Amino acid sequence: MSYPIAPGGLAAVLAHPDDESFGCAGAFALAHDAGATTRLLVVTRGEAGSADGSADPAVGDVREAELVCAARTIGLDEVSLLDGYPDGGVADQPFDTLVSEIAAWLADRRPAAVITFGPHGVTGHPDHVVVGNATRWAVERLADAGLAPNAVYVVSPIFDPSGNRYDLSPEEQAATHRISVTEVAQRKVDALACHASQADIGEEVAALRAAIEDGRPIYEGYHRVRPLVPAPHPAFDAALL
Numbered sequence: 001m002s003y004p005i006a007p008g009g010l011a012a013v014l015a016h017p018d019d020e021s022f023g024c025a026g027a028f029a030l031a032h033d034a035g036a037t038t039r040l041l042v043v044t045r046g047e048a049g050s051a052d053g054s055a056d057p058a059v060g061d062v063r064e065a066e067l068v069c070a071a072r073t074i075g076l077d078e079v080s081l082l083d084g085y086p087d088g089g090v091a092d093q094p095f096d097t098l099v100s101e102i103a104a105w106l107a108d109r110r111p112a113a114v115i116t117f118g119p120h121g122v123t124g125h126p127d128h129v130v131v132g133n134a135t136r137w138a139v140e141r142l143a144d145a146g147l148a149p150n151a152v153y154v155v156s157p158i159f160d161p162s163g164n165r166y167d168l169s170p171e172e173q174a175a176t177h178r179i180s181v182t183e184v185a186q187r188k189v190d191a192l193a194c195h196a197s198q199a200d201i202g203e204e205v206a207a208l209r210a211a212i213e214d215g216r217p218i219y220e221g222y223h224r225v226r227p228l229v230p231a232p233h234p235a236f237d238a239a240l241l
């Protein structure tokens with residue numbers, strides 16, 4: 001299969017529309033502006049993101065449109081959605097099939113670096129956890145075929161301007177890379193604002209806006225999990241690619 005955009009670059013494999021804007025919008029925007037190909041694979045359509053958490057196909061349609069809005073704002077060259085994975089129920093689907101689908105998506109595109117969720121999935125959402133696990137298994141399968149990306153990162157939101165409000169795993173707490181996203185912070189705000197159907201967007205947007213207005217530096221954190229960065233970690237690296 002061929003694509004009109006180049007292989008390599010930066011890719012992320014995440015669970016829901018809006019994970020990209022919370023998690024790695026800044027790194028994507030910087031990579032895009034530097035000329036790298038940027039790609040996102042989202043496993044669910046987020047149809048359970050309704051007020052009461054029940055699945056609603058119309059909510060999935062809204063969230064897919066919000067994802068397109070965010071992708072344009074961030075500068076994503078390609079966004080893919082998997083079929084057949086219910087929002088909130090990814091862990092109930094055959095894990096090996098999910099690994100195979102992610103591996104096939106990566107093998108077709110050959111990104112240089114891949115971002116996914118760490119062991120606690122930032123928020124503890126079970127979809128995040130299983131997508132992170134499946135992505136790391138997919139990379140190991142690709143490595144057996146000599147097709148692994150150069151680097152795999154998990155999102156480590158310890159530099160979040162709204163403060164660390166999550167119960168992170170040790171891996172997610174131990175960032176190895178601190179990416180300055182100050183210059184693209186407004187795009188991160190705008191991308192988050194695309195996901196207007198989601199109630200928890202407001203707090204993140206307000207924190208980022210306050211940081212921008214105060215002139216504070218804004219960072220995204222990542223832990224490189226493949227190849228592992230030996231402990232103790234050196235000074236933070238500042239680039240993913």
Ligand SMILES: [Zn+2]
Binds near residue numbers: 015016019125
């Ligand atoms: Zn999510």
